[in-house]
Amino acid sequence: MRGPRGTDxxxxxxxxxxDAGNGHRTGLPEGRRPVEAxxxxxxxxxxxxxxxGPDGRLYVAEFLGGRISALDLAxxxxxxxxxxxxxxxxxxxxAFGADGSxxxxxxxxxxxxxxxxxxxxxxxxxxxxxxxxITCIGDRLFVNEMKxxxxxxxxxxxxxxxxVLAEGLALGxxxxxxxxxCLYYPHMVTGQIWRLSPDGGVxxxxxxxxxxxxxxxFDRGGVLHVLSLGPEGIVTRIDLHGTGSRTxxxxxxxxxxxxxxxxxxxxxxxxxxxxxxxxxxxxxxxRTIVPRGFDxxxxxxxxxxxxxxxxxxxRVAGPSAPLPVRPGSPVRPGAPxxxxxxxxxxxxxxARGSEEGDVTSHLxxxxxxxxxxxxxxxxxxxxxxxxxxxxxxxxSLRTRVSGLRRPLGVAVGPDGxxxxxxxxxxxxxxxxxxxxxxVLAEGLGCPTDVALDAAGRVYVSDExxxxxxxxxxxxxxxxxxxxxxxxxxLTVQGDTLYTVETGRRGLRGVSLTTGASWTEAExxxxxxxxxxxxxxxxxxxxxxxxxxxxxxPGFAGIAAAPDGxxxxSxxxxxxVLRLTPSGPx
Numbered sequence: 255m256r257g258p259r260g261t262d263x264x265x266x267x268x269x270x271x272x273d274a275g276n277g278h279r280t281g282l283p284e285g286r287r288p289v290e291a292x293x294x295x296x297x298x299x300x301x302x303x304x305x306x307g308p309d310g311r312l313y314v315a316e317f318l319g320g321r322i323s324a325l326d327l328a329x330x331x332x333x334x335x336x337x338x339x340x341x342x343x344x345x346x347x348x349a350f351g352a353d354g355s356x357x358x359x360x361x362x363x364x365x366x367x368x369x370x371x372x373x374x375x376x377x378x379x380x381x382x383x384x385x386x387x388i389t390c391i392g393d394r395l396f397v398n399e400m401k402x403x404x405x406x407x408x409x410x411x412x413x414x415x416x417x418v419l420a421e422g423l424a425l426g427x428x429x430x431x432x433x434x435x436c437l438y439y440p441h442m443v444t445g446q447i448w449r450l451s452p453d454g455g456v457x458x459x460x461x462x463x464x465x466x467x468x469x470x471x472f473d474r475g476g477v478l479h480v481l482s483l484g485p486e487g488i489v490t491r492i493d494l495h496g497t498g499s500r501t502x503x504x505x506x507x508x509x510x511x512x513x514x515x516x517x518x519x520x521x522x523x524x525x526x527x528x529x530x531x532x533x534x535x536x537x538x539x540x541r542t543i544v545p546r547g548f549d550x551x552x553x554x555x556x557x558x559x560x561x562x563x564x565x566x567x568x569r570v571a572g573p574s575a576p577l578p579v580r581p582g583s584p585v586r587p588g589a590p591x592x593x594x595x596x597x598x599x600x601x602x603x604x605a606r607g608s609e610e611g612d613v614t615s616h617l618x619x620x621x622x623x624x625x626x627x628x629x630x631x632x633x634x635x636x637x638x639x640x641x642x643x644x645x646x647x648x649x650s651l652r653t654r655v656s657g658l659r660r661p662l663g664v665a666v667g668p669d670g671x672x673x674x675x676x677x678x679x680x681x682x683x684x685x686x687x688x689x690x691x692x693v694l695a696e697g698l699g700c701p702t703d704v705a706l707d708a709a710g711r712v713y714v715s716d717e718x719x720x721x722x723x724x725x726x727x728x729x730x731x732x733x734x735x736x737x738x739x740x741x742x743x744l745t746v747q748g749d750t751l752y753t754v755e756t757g758r759r760g761l762r763g764v765s766l767t768t769g770a771s772w773t774e775a776e777x778x779x780x781x782x783x784x785x786x787x788x789x790x791x792x793x794x795x796x797x798x799x800x801x802x803x804x805x806x807p808g809f810a811g812i813a814a815a816p817d818g819x820x821x822x823s824x825x826x827x828x829x830v831l832r833l834t835p836s837g838p839x
Contacts (some may be wrong), residue, residue, distance in 0.1 A: 287761070287775050287820070287833040292562070292573040293612035295779075296547030296828030297332055298323065300568075301524035301531060303347030303388070303428065304514045308354045312514060312522060314531065315345040317361065318549055318567065318805075322348060325531060325544060327516070332544060341375050342367055344805060346400075347428060347512070351390045355411070359385040359397060362796055362804045366397055368411050378411050383800045387429040387439055387469075391452055398426030398439055401800045406439065406450065419454045428469030428512050433476040433495050440467035440480065447480060447492075461492055465502075469512045474519040481510040481523065485618050489513075489523075489534065503538035507546075508615040509568060527568045527618065529828075547613055548828040550623075553635075553663060553703075553811035554743070554821055557627040562813075562821055562830055563616065565625040565634060567806065570617040570644070573830050577815050617644065619651075621803045624664040624674075624703075625811075633672055635661040637797060637806055641674055641685055654689050660797065662809055663703030663744065668710040675701040675714055677807075678797075682714050682725060695725045702809065703744040705751065707766060715741040715753050722753055722764065735764045735771055740781065743812035743822065754810045754822055756781035761812075761822065761833065775833055779826040780810040 299319030307313050311324040313335070322336035322345055336342055336358070346361040356369040357378070364382040369375055378395070379385075386400035396419075398406040404423035407416045419437075424446075429439035436449040438460070447461040447470055461480070467490075468483040476495050482488035487505035492498070509527025513534075516522070521534045522543065530546030548571065551564035560576035619642075624635030632644040633654075641655040641664065655661075659678030667673055672685040673694070681696040682704060695701075699718030706712055712725040713734060720738045723731035735741075739757025746752075751764045752774060761775040796805040811823045820833040 286773070287835065289775055289778070290832050290834075291824065291829040292575070292821075292832055293547065293829055294545065295824075296529055296549075297544050298529035298531070298547075299828070300526050300549055301529045301544075302511050302526055303345070303349075303359070304512045304522065304524045304531070305348055305350060306514055306516060307350055307356070312516075312531065313348060313350075313356070314524065315348050315358070316529075317344055317346045317526065320344060322356075322358070327522075327543065336369065341377075346386050347388045349388045349390045349395075351395065351411075352393045357388055357390065357395055357411075359388045361386060361400070362799045366395075366409060376411070379409050379416055382407075384802060387427045389430050389437070391431050391437075394452065396429070396437060396452065398423055398429060400425050400427055400442070400802065402443070406437070408452070417454075419452075420450050420457050427467075428471070428481075430471055432472055432478070438470045438472075438478065440464075440470055442467060442483070447478070460494060464490055468510060471513040471515065473515045473521065474517075479513060479521070481513055483509060483511070483526070485509070485615065487523075489538075503536070505532070505534050505538050505540050507532050507534070507540060509618060527566075528571070528613065528615065542611065545611055548830070550809070550825045550828070551811070551823040551830060552622075552809040552825065553624040553626075554823050554830065555625050555627040555632070555811075555813045556815050556821060557632075558629070558816065560816060563625055563627065563632060564823060564830060565622040565811070567621065567623065567803075568618060569615050570619055570622060570625065570632065570634070571613055571615045574612055574614045577817060577819070577821070577832070616646065617649075617651075619644075621806070623806065623809055624662050626664045626666055626672075628666045628670075633664050633666065635664050635674060637661070637803075641672060654685055655683075655691055658683075662701075663705075663715075663811070665704045665706055665712075667706060667712075673704045673706065673712055675704045677702055677717075682712065693729070695723075695729055695731055698723075698731075702742045703753075703811065705744040705746045707746045707749075707751075713744060713746065713751060715744045717742055717756075720757075722751065734766070734769075735762070738762060742780075742808075742810050745812045745814050745820070747814040747818075747820070752812060752814075752820060754778075754780055754812050756808070756810050759826075761820070778822065778831065779824040779829065780822065781826055782808065 299316045302317045303315040314323045320338040324335045344362040345358045347359045354371040358367040366379040384400040387398040395409045406420040424444045425442035432438045438449045448457045450457045465482040467480045469481040471479045478492045480490045487507035491501045509525045511524045511526040513523045528546035531544040533541040549567040553565040562572040621637045634642045639658045643652045662677045663675040665673045674683045680698045682694045684692040701714045702717045703715045721736040722734045741753040743754035749766045755762045763774040764771040810825045818835045822831040824831045
């Protein structure tokens with residue numbers, strides 16, 4: 255089905271009937287929960303390298319989407335031209351040669367591809383480490399590596415061994431030929447801009463103390479623009495071939511990645527952190543061309559004020575509008591209060607939010623996939639192996655544990671300890687207030703999420719085993735539900751346990767009193783997204799790419815809201831879903 259602006263991404267029209275006019279499903283079977291999306295589906299799964307093609311369209315590499323889309327700026331159409339099911343797995347940057355061929359840096363597999371004018375694919379090079387910045391000078395092709403001690407190489411699409419022009423790059427990235435004919439590229443780690451003749455020689459540093467440079471781009475007048483990867487959306491202009499003056503503007507686009515200038519010298523920028531395409535004026539004002547959204551979302555949680563937080567791969571983000579809260583609950587100022595009697599059931603860098611339309615960024619955080627609210631705090635798991643605690647009020651971020659193997663779901667125990675599902679290690683862990691780690695259970699297949707009931711008993715979903723287990727005091731496990739299809743997100747509301755059954759794209763309810771189970775919702779946009787993800791059975795082969803985040807398994811989280819509703823990560827389309835109570839069964 256066609257998605258926003260003509261993409262092939264799923265829309266919010268869930269199978270089984272959906273009224274696009276009011277955002278709610280229609281014709282629900284008895285007992286099913288009504289479903290609404292709290293934000294529009296994301297048209298772009300992250301937007302990384304961008305470049306204008308010979309047809310005048312703006313081409314966008316979607317690293318997390320595993321595809322490349324083309325944007326018609328005049329008509330607004332957005333079409334997938336390199337699909338996710340083709341040979342390219344993780345496109346991070348792209349460039350066009352003199353004959354109209356598209357060259358693609360495929361980061362995680364370490365390959366560079368040529369897509370000819372007729373649509374045919376040819377492998378130009380393999381065996382590189384994090385190929386990223388790519389550019390053409392006529393029919394010559396240059397690529398650099400985004401890694402410490404990376405290389406800058408010239409490649410030969412028609413055959414021939416690559417030629418190494420420079421070594422020692424401190425995380426190279428988007429580069430371009432300057433007015434003087436040299437190649438310009440950033441060192442992301444050191445905050446420097448370097449240049450090198452395309453015929454080799456000794457590299458020369460031309461600018462230092464530049465804010466977190468991720469890309470260098472020259473406008474039509476030859477002025478160098480350096481993009482920052484930080485939360486402020488900083489762009490530094492350096493008149494290298496004129497007065498040498500610098501000016502710096504702040505756009506507010508979180509996680510800038512790349513830029514392109516059209517024939518009228520209008521600047522368009524992309525965001526690795528939230529996708530989208532934005533036109534940026536010289537004074538920093540912006541105009542949204544393609545809206546930004548979620549990269550996942552992955553784990554999800556709700557604080558006492560009704561604010562929804564999602565772990566979103568590169569950041570903590572959430573729908574801009576808070577959920578209603580029950581009267582009598584502690585209320586964050588400005589949160590809407592739900593009128594009437596309490597609903598059935600019970601709720602269980604920089605932290606200042608950056609408004610992005612329907613989605614707000616709260617914090618840039620690497621590879622964050624699990625999250626849980628705990629009073630004024632948020633606890634996060636990163637698939638780099640960390641468990642951390644964030645104070646959104648002060649922005650302080652404290653590492654509690656490191657060195658774990660793909661920690662995912664996280665919950666808070668009655669004593670304030672953290673319970674963590676270590677998916678790659680097959681364990682469930684407890685992290686005490688003093689950061690002491692205790693193993694609660696081990697030998698599991700792929701523990702994905704954890705939840706606790708009112709008595710403090712721990713439950714874990716095992717995606718590989720297709721089951722939910724209760725962890726007993728003696729570290730054994732008891733089956734609560736089995737025969738499930740890839741259960742992931744897990745929460746307890748009253749005496750009912752809910753799990754997101756991603757293999758069947760549904761929500762399963764299980765009575766903790768009787769053991770009965772039922773389908774609570776179906777045809778949800780969860781599970782395998784229309785993009786490449788690492789297999790949960792062999793995730794670590796692609797999880798890291800030479801020390802940087804690679805591809806990650808999908809994770810559809812769930813949380814219970816203060817008003818009795820549930821929120822679910824619609825990770826197959828980039829939405830947060832709200833499932834309201836369906837009434838007596």
